[in-house]
Amino acid sequence: MASFSLLGLCLLSLIHAAAGLQSSDLLVVFALGDRVTLPCGIASIKSCSSVNWNMAGVFGSVTEVVKAGRVTAPNGLGLLKDCSLQINHPVVNDARLYSCHSGAHNSNVSLQILGLTEHSAPADGTIELQCFLNTYKGNVRCINRGIRIKWTTEDNTPLHGKRFGFENPSECFSKLIITKKLTDHHRKWKCQITQNETVKAAVSYRTTVKDGIEEVFAAAGESVSLSCGFSLGVDDSVEWTVDGRTLADATSPYKGQTETMHVNKDSSLVISKVSALHAGDYQCSESTGQQKVFNNIRLHTLDVTSEFGPGGGNLTVTCVLTCTKECEKDFNLTWSGSSQNSWQSGLIIGNNTLINRLFLTVASDELTCFVQREGAVMASKKWHTVNPLQTAVWVALPLGLLICVAASGLYMHVRRKHNQVTGNEQPDIGMTHVYEAIQDANNEEPCQQRQSKREAATTTDSFYDLLQAVN
Structure with a gap:
């Protein structure tokens, strides 16, 4: 495709030159994500109705994708308000040379797309992934300078270890050869392309291993969802087991189902509050017929x-x-x-x-x-x-305030009652005498109740002594 793209660029340049158009420098854009925007790059545009976009095709052909501000290409392309060309869900075949022109001005954009595919393994027990920029596969000279391909895990950690092998026929093409493990099932691998040590684009790939086990790690107290990988139909049902023990049927909740563990409509098993007891080998399978296994998960x-x-x-x-x-x-x-x-x-x-x-x-x-x-x-x-001492204080403080409020209310009640009897204002009394005042106001109480109230008063004193010591 390199020769085709160069031929297309030459053809575009010739067309523009013949029309007397002024060409600006080539802009290189790397696709990153589900959509990419190609800027027009012509500052003098007053209205997008004067803008045309062309795309270089194979064998030097040129395809018009936008004419007079209107998209003429199939779905997937759109013209933005600033006259930029937007490509939704770009694929490797979209890696082309694009030209925006309006009147006597034009701007060229080269779209670079990173691809990642799995190829048949060169040997039993291995997985081979191939990462390439545009369509540069094999030992093909890469025209991009400062380009480098790096293999990482999903969290961008570089791959290292004896079971990983790398082959780099060119700067724009690389192979990752993995010595296969059962736990490589549903594991994601990432290919990054850098230019002058700056990451320009990245693409991920999830491997599938026959009879493999998907590994899931979860922190205690958090929620985790275990995917069955099977969407239920009207007459379908699945069964979850852990270490060979049946947990649930997706169509009829099992007896032990609680708020911490349930099955969603998409047949995934959700554990809302993980603990060490949930560690185990989980299996989602068809609950009727041949009991086909859909997924094995190791938590x-x-x-x-x-x-x-x-x-x-x-x-x-x-x-x-x-x-x-x-x-x-x-x-x-x-x-x-x-x-x-x-x-x-x-x-x-x-x-x-x-x-x-x-x-x-x-x-x-x-x-x-x-x-x-x-x-x-x-x-x-x-x-x-x-700090455990701080914890004790903060736990005791609300209790102390509650006791203080209750004791104050009781004290005021006793004081009013005593004033009614004697008709004279009595001096303030301490917290330790509150319960004794109640005894004097009610001499008919049993001795056992009076003793209990004295003990309660002593406890109140001790609590206040504790607060004094902490403060």
């Missing part, structure tokens, strides 16, 4: 707990990844937000858990534990530290 859970030392001193924060069976060797736990006054235990491997403890002599405001798979962050869990 791992991440949680963070903390424990203060004696007297509310040193703090130990524990990050735990609970795996379905055993945690893979490419899993890792890391911390962020820790200060210099802390140290980590390092990775502790259990039967089906990974643990990383953080010991702090001075509490941090916020800590975050990350679980990584082959270097890519899969889930995170935040932890806000709280």
Whole structure:
């Protein structure tokens, strides 16, 4: 296509020259996302009704896509208010040379599109992905300068490890060869193209592995949706199982269904509040007939707990990844937000858990534990530290205020009642004498009740002493 595009550009230039048009420099635009905008680049345009857009085709042909401000091409193209050409859902075949002209002026735009496809594996047990700019495949000279292709995970972490191989026949074409694992099922891989170390475009691809297992990581307390990959029809029904135990039928809720676990209409299983107990191998299958399996999902859970030392001193924060069976060797736990006054235990491997403890002599405001798979962050869990002594005070303070208000009201009631009896104003009395005043006003109360009220008064005194000490 490189020769075709150059031929088309030459033809466009000849047409413009013959018409006496003034050509500006070529603008290169990389497609990024579901739509791309090609600017016209002619500053003197007063109305889009004078604008025409042409597209270079194969064998040097030229196709008119906009004439006198009106789109003449098939669906997918649109003319914006500033006379720019918009292409919706661009594909590799849209990587062409475009020309905007109005009167004696014109502007040329080269659209560059990144493609990613899967090809038949060169060997058993491998996956081959091919990433290319426009249609540059194989050992074809790339006319773009400063171009480089990089392979990353979905979160832009560069791929590294023995099971990843790379071949780069040219700057605009690259191969990624993956030693296949069952857990590569429904996993996303990303190809990025950079120019002078700046990312210009990126495209992702999700691999499918026969009889594979999709890995999902979820933080405790959060919600997670497990996709069945099957849309229910009128007479269809699916069944969810975990570790071989039946959970639900999408058409009739199972007996144990609660607010924390339910099946949506799209047959996905939703766990609204994840805990370590939810870690397991989930399977969505047809509930009738041959019980065809639609998806296998392995759910791992991440949680963070903390424990203060004696007297509310040193703090130990524990990050735990609970795996379905055993945690893979490419899993890792890391911390962020820790200060210099802390140290980590390092990775502790259990039967089906990974643990990383953080010991702090001075509490941090916020800590975050990350679980990584082959270097890519899969889930995170935040932890806000709280001083236990401060917690006790804030819990006790509302209780103290409530007791204070109740005692004040009781005191005023007793005082009014006493004044009615004696007819004289009595001096103020302390909190510890409130209950004794009630006894004097009602001498017929049993001794046991009077003793209970004295104990309550003592408790009130102790609570106020506690507040005095804290303040």
